[in-house]
Amino acid sequence: MTTRSLAPKAAAAFGILLLAGAAQAQNYFVPGSYVSETGVGNDWDPPTAPQMVETAPESNIFDLDFTLTGVTEGQGFAFKILNTPDNTAPAWGQPEITPQDVPFDADADFxxxxxxxxxxxxxxxxxxxxxxxxxxxxxxxxxxxxxxxxLGSASDFNNSFLGTAMTETTPGVYALTTAIPTAGSYAWRAVKTGTFNGVGTDGRSGNAANMTFNTFEDNQEVTFEMNTNIGAIRFLTEAVLAGDTNNNGLVEFDDFTPIRDNFLTSTSLRANGDLTGNGFVDIADFREWKNAFSGPPEMIQMALAQLQSVPEPSSLALIGLATAFLGGSRRRAG
Structure with missing residues (x-):
């Protein structure tokens, strides 16, 4: 299956913007309910909390390695990360990297x-x-x-539904590929099965924020992915062709019809003409269809005339349509 992310993809080497100076000017301490089981301090006590160590100079990645003693596998704990300025003792009231408690379980080797x-x-x-x-x-x-x-669950946001259980695809990466019967706007996040401890768009917590997404046709295949190695989630969907509102792999005049029928109205569905995904059918959607359409110029002129007949379109919209059309015509003439 060919997939694309709903957020821009980039190679790691080019997809990172370093927070200049942040790592050098700050220290990160991790108070939590686990500390007494490490033997280095007291639970939820910032002054005795362990400190994270930068994995490499100026990497802006910090690790805290520790061993739990006197606990059982799967026992639950939680922590917060304090952002502490240099030469300052860790204390509550300092900036928190994790405003909510971050839950975790003891693993097999502790x-x-x-x-x-x-x-x-x-x-x-x-x-x-x-x-x-x-x-x-x-x-x-x-x-x-x-x-x-x-998909057969008795309720939505069901943390124990076997039909949406994720499978480990590579070490630390869990995924679910399924087809959603009805096109529409949705929300999701990844949770530890049977709990609401999980990861959303705002990170890991017991009540993480959902990721929103759209499907563009009935029974569209989607993939949900949770990467525990980095503590992040993403959503992938089948690739769609620019200008193709009905997702049949071709850009035809029929793909213009929902743009015309829903022009200057709000919708989040590609099938209703929102090609750009901005929640509104406008000039940008017409332009995407026009640029992808390989039919005769006369059909584009006909489409433009149909848009101009939409009841009470704004003058700005008509000016934009004319500009988009003339611009495309000049490119073809050249």
């Missing part, structure tokens, strides 16, 4: 790593910055959202 990545990415995963990962703790993940009843 050797744990918490990782904070302060870089900003454009790799298609969310959150895009301040990613927090707990390596090797949760091994069962479920994609939850407002589409689950369509």
């Amino acid at each position: 050797d744990m790593t918490i990782r904070l990545d302060r870089n900003t990415y454009t790799d298609g995963y969310f959150p895009t910055t301040n990613r927090v990962a707990i390596l090797d703790d949760y091994t069962t993940w479920t994609a939850i959202g407002n589409f689950q009843t369509q």
Whole structure:
């Protein structure tokens, strides 16, 4: 299956914007309910909390390695990360990288790593910055959202529904590929199966923010992915052809019809003419169809005339349409 991300993809080498100076000017301490089980401090006590260590100079990636003692596999804990200025003792009231408690479980060998990545990415995963990962703790993940009843669940946002259980595809990466019966606007996030501890667009917590997405046709195949190595999620869908509103792999005059019928109205559906995904059918959608359409110029002129007959279109819209059409005509003439 050919897929694309709903966020721009970039190679890691080109998809990172470093937070200049942030790593050198700050320290990161991790108070939480696990600290007393490490033997280095007291639970939820910033002055005795362990400090993260930068993995490489100026990498803006920080690790905290520790071993839990006297606990059982799967036992739950939580923490926060404090952003502490140099030469300042960690204390509540300092900036929190994780405003909500971050839950995690003891893994099988009780050797744990918490990782904070302060870089900003454009790799298609969310959150895009301040990613927090707990390596090797949760091994069962479920994609939850407002589409689950369509797949047979008794309710949406069902954290125990086997039909949306995610499978480990590569070490630390869990995914679910399925078809959503009805095209529409949806929301999802990844959670530890049976709980609401998980990862959303704002990072990892017990109540993470949902990721919103659209499907453009009935029974469209989608992929939900949770990458525990970086603490981030993404959504992938079947590739769609520019200008193709009915997603049949061709750009035809029929693809213009929903643009005309819904011109200057709000919709989030590609099938209704929103090719650009901005929630509104406008000049940009017409331009995308026009540039992809390989039919005779006369048909584009006919489409423009039909748009001009839409009841009470704004003068700005008509000016934009004329500009878009004439611009395309000049390119063909040249």
